[in-house]
């Protein structure tokens with residue numbers, strides 16, 4: 001498959017197209033593909049857009065702009081292959097995801113129609129320290145790339161990508177990280193989504209799940225039933241006073257993975273302190289030692305249910321970061337499921353990354369039919385990673 005844009009980019013390529021598996025000759029080393037440029041060499045002016053369209057910087061602290069971004073995404077962002085669901089990121093979630101410590105307002109990039117001023121496209125970056133092997137690199141995490149359905153297949157996406165790359169380069173940052181459901185040159189890892197039903201009746205009604213053979217609805221409801229209280233002594237909602245302990249837990253946990261975020265206290269405070277309807281996090285506070293021994297978290301990402309007459313919204317929880325040092329991970333994650341069910345989520349989703357494979361089947365997750373591919377921009381890894389070597393969750 002030819003990738004006319006991506007073949008021009010500093011990303012792992014499928015090698016020359018005369019079929020020989022290049023890369024056999026020269027030894028590949030981990031690290032940047034291209035050296036940084038002098039900032040004076042970075043293009044100073046924005047890339048050209050088709051006439052009638054103009055760039056804008058979306059100030060997401062402005063309620064009105066936030067609403068425009070929300071509306072573009074809720075109507076035009078990612079749908080599953082069967083067009084059953086479309087992500088419905090909330091305004092609070094988007095503000096949280098786009099304003100982490102050290103964020104750059106001009107990395108929230110929109111395209112408007114000159115006449116109507118309507119927002120028709122969007123792409124974002126946020127800075128993050130990501131470790132690859134033993135190197136910590138300041139990268140741009142790219143997300144929320146969206147072109148209005150009416151403007152698809154006009155090669156607008158490559159312009160959006162080049163523009164965000166340009167703005168990242170102007171900040172002297174030369175690497176990026178992103179995920180996608182589509183296969184592009186070249187994934188550093190390919191992961192699978194797993195789903196744990198919390199409201200099996202709704203998932204069957206919308207057509208996502210089907211009754212298993214010889215199973216009745218009531219038997220199915222019973223199969224997925226969860227207790228209405230957690231089982232781990234000392235399990236409680238995370239508080240600000242837990243930040244340092246959670247940072248230490250996470251840093252220890254991440255060291256086993258080949259690619260993982262490098263989080264310090266400020267990151268943990270911002271990303272992991274609970275925000276209603278955005279992110280929920282829990283610690284196990286040992287009742288005797290008052291030591292924080294375990295941590296689990298999930299984020300809230302609803303989806304529009306497309307074209308179902310009984311339901312319009314799917315309430316989904318997504319496993320975020322979890323560290324078990326005393327409590328068995330299986331028990332800790334079951335407590336997370338219990339909390340999600342108590343908060344009326346319909347499904348709890350998790351990727352097969354980190355140590356998640358150790359609990360998925362036993363906690364009654366089923367494999368999804370979609371894959372999530374992870375990518376680095378301008379950074380080569382000698383070999384692709386198994387999902388279990390990946391410690392990075394992008395929102």
Ligand SMILES: CCCCCCCCCCCCCC(=O)CSCCNC(=O)CCNC(=O)[C@H](O)C(C)(C)COP(=O)(O)OP(=O)(O)OC[C@H]1O[C@@H](n2cnc3c(N)ncnc32)[C@H](O)[C@@H]1OP(=O)(O)O
Pocket residue numbers: 002003004005006007076077078079140142143144145146147148151152153154155156157158161164165168169173174175176177178179180181182184377378
């Ligand atoms: C130093 C820092 C570096 C920072 C930058 C790092 C890189 C960041 C990269 C971005 C990371 C985003 C991560 C992220 O946001 C999470 S993945 C979610 C992406 N968004 C959606 O799927 C929303 C619904 N779809 C759309 O809005 C459009 O279909 C989009 C806009 C996706 C493509 O618009 P379109 O109207 O359908 O298509 P054309 O304009 O005609 O363009 C076709 C070209 O675009 C390539 N394409 C398609 N989907 C892509 C995708 N998801 N990533 C990268 N490239 C993608 C495609 O391969 C082709 O190039 P090729 O000919 O070479 O194959």
Ligand SMILES: CCOC(=O)c1cnc2ccc(OC)cc2c1SCCC#N
Pocket residue numbers: 078079080081085086087181193194195203208302303314316347349350368370
């Ligand atoms: C019920 C299980 O599926 C989902 O939760 C879900 C919800 N909304 C989506 C919107 C776009 C979409 O596009 C790939 C997928 C979904 C999915 S499945 C993959 C995410 C997970 N887990």
